[in-house]
Amino acid sequence: MATNRSRIIILMATVAALAISASATEYTVGDAKGWAPGVDYHAWTFSHVFYVGDKLVFKYPPGKYNVLEVEEGGYETCSPATSPDKALSSGNDVVTLTTPGHKFFISTTKHQGKWDCEAGMKVLINNVLPRLNPGSGPAPPSTGKHHVVGDDKGWTLDVDYQAWANGKKFTIGDKLIFKYPEGKHNVFQAIDDTAFRECIIPPAQEALTSGHDIITLESPDTWFICGAGNHCQMGMKFFVHASEAPSKPPAIKGGRKLVPTKLL
Numbered sequence: 001m002a003t004n005r006s007r008i009i010i011l012m013a014t015v016a017a018l019a020i021s022a023s024a025t026e027y028t029v030g031d032a033k034g035w036a037p038g039v040d041y042h043a044w045t046f047s048h049v050f051y052v053g054d055k056l057v058f059k060y061p062p063g064k065y066n067v068l069e070v071e072e073g074g075y076e077t078c079s080p081a082t083s084p085d086k087a088l089s090s091g092n093d094v095v096t097l098t099t100p101g102h103k104f105f106i107s108t109t110k111h112q113g114k115w116d117c118e119a120g121m122k123v124l125i126n127n128v129l130p131r132l133n134p135g136s137g138p139a140p141p142s143t144g145k146h147h148v149v150g151d152d153k154g155w156t157l158d159v160d161y162q163a164w165a166n167g168k169k170f171t172i173g174d175k176l177i178f179k180y181p182e183g184k185h186n187v188f189q190a191i192d193d194t195a196f197r198e199c200i201i202p203p204a205q206e207a208l209t210s211g212h213d214i215i216t217l218e219s220p221d222t223w224f225i226c227g228a229g230n231h232c233q234m235g236m237k238f239f240v241h242a243s244e245a246p247s248k249p250p251a252i253k254g255g256r257k258l259v260p261t262k263l264l
């Protein structure tokens with residue numbers, strides 16, 4: 001009896017642990033390279049989508065560098081507004097992403113007369129997304145899956161996006177995330193199949209241009225094209241067919257700090 005009960009408790013604990021690991025992901029910043037000068041953190045973040053509740057682990061020789069969350073300005077200029085003594089410096093620093101939006105981290109240390117931040121020890125976590133299934137904490141309601149267009153290749157030339165899209169299942173309410181170096185590409189929704197086929201670019205003000213554009217699928221058929229140069233003719237275009245969500249999802253609440261979801 002006692003054994004049975006303890007087995008059940010162990011089982012429940014295991015299930016709980018699995019549920020937690022499925023809902024939050026832990027990322028080692030820079031993967032095997034860790035937190036160090038000269039690592040391309042932009043490339044590292046590019047292939048990830050971060051959600052509220054995920055953890056970042058900064059690994060480095062203890063005391064050599066540190067980790068300080070800063071505002072965008074501090075990230076751009078490598079000059080923290082907050083006092084550097086708030087920095088983490090254990091060499092194995094874990095930061096939980098607790099709110100949606102952009103997060104900026106830098107090292108405020110200096111080696112051989114040079115700021116490590118200026119040597120590349122800065123990372124921008126672009127647009128942390130609200131968690132899809134509210135677990136612990138007051139996660140705002142959200143629906144649908146997130147799809148990074150082109151997966152780790154992002155939005156660029158020389159990818160067969162139609163093949164990419166054909167291999168996925170889309171539901172109305174899902175979000176597409178277009179990642180690309182700002183200024184190189186953009187994202188338009190073509191008005192119909194003809195405009196899509198003929199690469200008719202809508203008016204410029206309808207473009208999404210942030211380099212991290214998020215579009216919510218709101219209708220069964222959506223056509224996406226890049227309006228830069230002749231990228232559309234070169235194949236930066238795809239068509240998505242989205243099925244109705246099985247049960248009507250709650251309307252997406254306004255006022256959330258997501259990048260504009262749709263321009264029509």
Ligand SMILES: [Cu+2]
Binds near residue numbers: 157227232236
């Ligand atoms: Cu393009």
